[in-house]
Amino acid sequence: MKRVIWIVLDSVGMGEAPDAADFDDIGCNTIGHIMEKYPDLEIPNLRSIGYGNIDGMVGVKPVAEPLGTFGRMQEISAGKDTTIGHWEMVGIYTPERFPTYPDGFPKNIIDEFVEKTGVPGVLYNGVASGTAIINEYGDEMKATRKPIVYTSADSVFQIACDESVYSPEELYEMCRIAREILTGKHNVARVIARPYVWEDGKYVRTANRRDFSRKPDEKNLLNVIKDSGQTVYAVGKIEDIFAGVGITEAIHTKDNEDGMDKTIEALDIVENGLIFTNLVEFDSTWGHRRDVDGYAHGLEAFDKRLGELMNRLGSYKGKESDDIIVITADHGCDPTFKGTDHTREYVPLLVYGKSIEPGVNLGTTKGFAHSGEIVKDFLFN
Numbered sequence: 001m002k003r004v005i006w007i008v009l010d011s012v013g014m015g016e017a018p019d020a021a022d023f024d025d026i027g028c029n030t031i032g033h034i035m036e037k038y039p040d041l042e043i044p045n046l047r048s049i050g051y052g053n054i055d056g057m058v059g060v061k062p063v064a065e066p067l068g069t070f071g072r073m074q075e076i077s078a079g080k081d082t083t084i085g086h087w088e089m090v091g092i093y094t095p096e097r098f099p100t101y102p103d104g105f106p107k108n109i110i111d112e113f114v115e116k117t118g119v120p121g122v123l124y125n126g127v128a129s130g131t132a133i134i135n136e137y138g139d140e141m142k143a144t145r146k147p148i149v150y151t152s153a154d155s156v157f158q159i160a161c162d163e164s165v166y167s168p169e170e171l172y173e174m175c176r177i178a179r180e181i182l183t184g185k186h187n188v189a190r191v192i193a194r195p196y197v198w199e200d201g202k203y204v205r206t207a208n209r210r211d212f213s214r215k216p217d218e219k220n221l222l223n224v225i226k227d228s229g230q231t232v233y234a235v236g237k238i239e240d241i242f243a244g245v246g247i248t249e250a251i252h253t254k255d256n257e258d259g260m261d262k263t264i265e266a267l268d269i270v271e272n273g274l275i276f277t278n279l280v281e282f283d284s285t286w287g288h289r290r291d292v293d294g295y296a297h298g299l300e301a302f303d304k305r306l307g308e309l310m311n312r313l314g315s316y317k318g319k320e321s322d323d324i325i326v327i328t329a330d331h332g333c334d335p336t337f338k339g340t341d342h343t344r345e346y347v348p349l350l351v352y353g354k355s356i357e358p359g360v361n362l363g364t365t366k367g368f369a370h371s372g373e374i375v376k377d378f379l380f381n
Contacts, residue, residue: 001271001272001316001320001321001322002272002323002378003267003271003272003273003275003316003321003324004273004274004275004323004325004326004375004378004379005263005266005267005275005309005323005324005325006275006277006325006326006328007263007277007279007326007327007328008086008089008276008277008279008328008329008330009279009302009327009328009329010082010278010279010280010281010282010283010284010329010330011030011283011329011330011331011332011333012030012031012282012299012347012348013028013029013030013031013333013334013343013345013346013347014029014030014031014032014054014056014057014329014332014347014348015029015032015057015058015345015346016028016343016344016345016346017074017075017344017345017346018074020343020344022344023080023343023344025080025332025343025344025345027337028332028337028344028345029058029332029345030287030332030333030334030335030343030345031058031059031060031348032057032058032059033334033335033336033337034059034292034295034296034299034335034336035058035060036059036336037336038296039059041296041300042303043060043299043300043303044303044307045303045304045307046060046299046303046306046327046350047060047061047062047063048066049066049067049327049350049351049352050062050063050067050069050070050350050359050361051070051348051350053066053361054070054071054072054349055071055361055363055364056072056346056364057072057348066358067352068325068352068353068356068358069351069356069357069359069360069361069362070348070349070350070360071349071364071365071370072346072347072363072364072365073328073347073348073349073364073365073366073367073368073370074346074366074367075331075344075347075368076088076366076368077094077368078094078096078097079094079097079098080331080342080343080345081098081155081189081330081342082154082189082190082241082278082330082331083189083214083241084098085331085347085368086238086241086242086330087216087217087241087242088367089221089328089330089368089369089372090216090221090246090369091219091220091221092216092217092220093367093369097155098154098155098187098188098189098214099155099185099187099188100151100154100155101127101151102127102153103126104125104126104127104151105149106186109186110125110149113149113174113178113181116181117173117178119174120144120145120146121144121146122146122147122148122149123137123140123141123146123147123148123149124148124150125149125150127150127151127153128150128151128152129288129340130150130158130160130205131205133148133150133160134148134160134194134203135202135203138162138196138198138203141161141162142162142164142165145165145166147161147166147171147174148160152340153339153341154189154341154342155188155190156188156189156191156192157178157188157190157191157192158191159171159174159175159178159191159192159193159194160194160196161174161194161195162196162198162203163196163197164197164198166195168193168195168206168208171193172193172210172212174193175192175210175212176212178191178212179191179214187214189214190211190212190213190214191211191212192209192210192211192212193209193211193212195209207255209237209284210240210252211237211240212240212243213240213241213243214243215243215245216242216243218245218246220242220245221246221372221375222242222245222246222247222274222276223245224376225246225376225379226247226248228379228380230273230379231249231270231271231272231273231274232246232248232273232274232276233249233250233266233269233274233275234247234249234250234251234276235250235253235259235262235266235275235276236253236259236277236279236280237278237280238250238276238277239252248273249269255281255285256279256280256281256282256298256301256302257301257305259277259278260277260279260302260305260308262277263275263277263309264308264309264312267313267316267323268317270316271316271321274379278330281298282298282299283333286298286335287333287334288333289335289340290335291335292335292336295335306325306327309325313325313353313354322353322354323354324356324378325353326349326371326374326375327348327349327350327351327352328347328348328349328368328371329347330347330368331343331344331345332344332345332347346364347368349362349365349370349371349374351374355378
């Protein structure tokens, strides 16, 4: 039996990429700037694998004898978002940026959305912070039953609705309709359902978020694994990112802790193949919200769960299993940087397991697909 536990720390980049200027991101460094503010951050398990030994890593102390292999990867696709980053990991190169809408979506798109969904109209239709926009328009949304439509610097069509007005399932159906509308030159990366509720004197988003992604190329690593008869077990928003392509089983999660719970539980479910996990809170809860304290505490919390996962490797229902852990990121989202958007950064690559030669420095590789190649080589050799 062979299994890979592939964990994407959503947005945990490690310093500006060589082409950061093309994305107006000179000076960003997600982990480096967090370490500046928290120099005593306790992440012993990440460090033990070789996190601080990665070329260019700032602020994380190296260890004398890393337990795993380590390196960093430079994105080559034209973007810095979740979809493009994850797709590149499995071998899908995206040479052109997905469409974005700094001035909001065209009238014909909104008109078609209103007509096909049957809603009485939409509110806002512009670039906004999700947590701010629901509090600005939440009362009006409840009074008029008009969904809040907004976007960001990423290629996203986001629909926010109060769960007391439209149920999550009703919101998901709106998103499916929007996904069908947004084709051709308007084929955005993701349509995102953003349900929220009134709680403690303000509107807050719930864990019922769902992403409806454009379909990726069928020629990708996930389908290779699936077609070989092995399991591709998606944890968190992985299923959404790939629009179900190449996934054999999936489970959604409410936060990072739940994501790690489900990942560890999968060791008793998956006999052969890939457990593919996205931990989204680094991005959605702390990165975009520019919450440095939350981001730092989230890293410490993940590190504790990583230790638990490392100790659980090597066994499936009492039988020996050859397991490795692969840890990386899909882009940056420096909580100390300007704005609230993703940042174009190198991402770390850590590989750990009894079959992995310890202490090997992988250096810097062009393309996130290098992480996928490691997964493929392990599962098929």
